[in-house]
Amino acid sequence: MNPRRRGGRVLVLALLAALLLGGCGGLPGSSPVAAGLRADTKVDQRARVVVSGPIKGAPQTIIARDFIRAGAAFQDTDANQQVVGRTFLAPDSVDRWKPTSAITVYDAPTSLTIDQLPSDQVRVSVAAVATIDAAGRYAELPPGTTRSLVLSMVRVDGEWRIELPAAGFGLWLNTDDLEQVMGHYELHYVVAGTQRLVSDVRWFPSGSGLATALTRAQLGPVPGYLSGVATTAFPASAQLAVDAVDVDPQGKATVVLADDPAVVEPGRRRALWAQLVATLLQPGTTVISVALEVQGVGPIPVPNVADEVAQLDVLGFTTEPSLALTVGAARRGTEVTLVNPQDVAEGGVVPAGRPLQGAPGPTRVSSAYTGLALSPDGTDLAAVAQGRAELVRWRAGVPLTAPPLGTDLTDPAYDTAGRLWVAGSAQGRTTVWTLTGTAATPGVATPVSAGWLTGRRVLSLRISPDATRAAVVSTAADGSGSRLDVSGVRRDGSGVPLSLAAPYQQGQPLVDLRTATWVGPLELVALARDRAGGQLRPFDVSLGAGVGLRRVARLTLDQQLVPPVPDAVSVQTRDVDSPAAALVVLTGEATYLRLGGRWELAAGVRDLVVGGL
Structure with missing residues (x-):
């Protein structure tokens, strides 16, 4: 179920029907589980998971297994107006069961592992893929994570029943049931000093x-x-x-x-x-x-x-702006022209383009500069030198070298508020800077406080379409521990960024993260690997809803994910409505376009960048 205004999208070749079919994971011979109708927008017809109560005379392992599976129907009652899951519990444990207090999501195709322990105890284990806390915050877990729970069993009227831990218990939901009974929804807050709303995604029962x-x-x-x-x-x-x-x-x-x-x-x-x-x-x-x-x-x-x-x-209020993505820049050799990134013909042919505003002809950008970025209105270009110690802007075709900032500079990025962003190292400390990105002079760099980046090396920094959030990919100083964090951009009254708020980690299952680019107000596309030794490829990351690997467990990842491009260094999209179908991958020497489910080399185009991404 995906009730959000902009649904999370897994970057797959196709969402095969097999992903939506099949039974729930578990030991054979369990009480029946059947998925009911899926809830649709504005229709009071929510999804249901129908389960049966305890089997008479069932052993401890079956009672434990069926209790875990019955948890998915925690919103429904049986003919006796009793929540079915409670019928598996000893009387003293009924109030200890708080379904939405802590949810563990486990892989549907894998079975629950049930072990009989001494002293009337049972251990239940699962391959866990995510958790949802009491506030509705979803966090994916690294591949290979397991969760175990030891349950005590007692006799009640001659039948085995479960005694929950004194600290209480929430839910274990398999990935199929999660999509049926839970959904991710947006809460809204007022952007300071405006009448715009910004969203935060949480998970709630869809009942x-x-x-x-x-x-x-x-x-x-x-x-x-x-x-x-x-x-x-x-x-x-x-x-x-x-x-x-x-x-x-x-x-x-x-x-x-x-x-x-x-x-x-x-x-x-x-x-x-x-x-x-x-x-x-x-x-x-x-x-x-x-x-x-x-x-x-x-x-x-x-x-x-x-x-x-x-x-x-x-x-008098509005929500986040949409992205038009109609202004782009193509670099052929050393010449840069403006193009419409959506006007790409079959075979990856990119149109010839036109000069930047005020430029007499194509803007010349030497191959000594990399990480090309374009302002949202198409008036300015920016790039860093190959040595990553120099930032240059081009306005009306004229280069403007920014004052010395530091070393190990990231590729620059423009935001929709007209600021140019870059991160790097200055005097041994990780620093983030912004400049007026469309001025006729080089401008003065303003440091942006981000104490949580101390001791880390920034690989990529991009600003959301509404200019409220930064997506930061960073590693430890030695290159280990890559992670993607989203952090709010705090600004002064004139809109100049002052600091980055506390980080909110996203894309937890991914390793060797390289870059992450916004493709919508709540969507990013990241270049990463799904596991150590895996291939570097694009992944969709939905803010507050994960990478979506929980949805692709029935087939191997290589059968479903967008194929990798060798030597890829960055990724973005030309179309926010179908980002997976319009990916642009740069290698530093060539541009590859996703067209018709395959990669096409954009002949003669070294870089193709989209304004404001």
């Missing part, structure tokens, strides 16, 4: 309580990686007045907040409502409109806004 779960989560604080970048209109004291958000048959959600003077402050009402509208009206919910009230007070009045809102723009 009748979804609107309530989303609202409760939306009342919480701004996540750490967006701290100082975005704000929330909800005061820390805000809470629901009743246990649930009511959604009527017409799709109207009524949110009733507890009486709190801070909630009804005039200065926060519009933004508060906008956050709820954006979150509750997203695809995957059944909500069509939102009404907002305070208990004992009634509807919260906002000038020129009705008591029921069905569109975000009524409140």
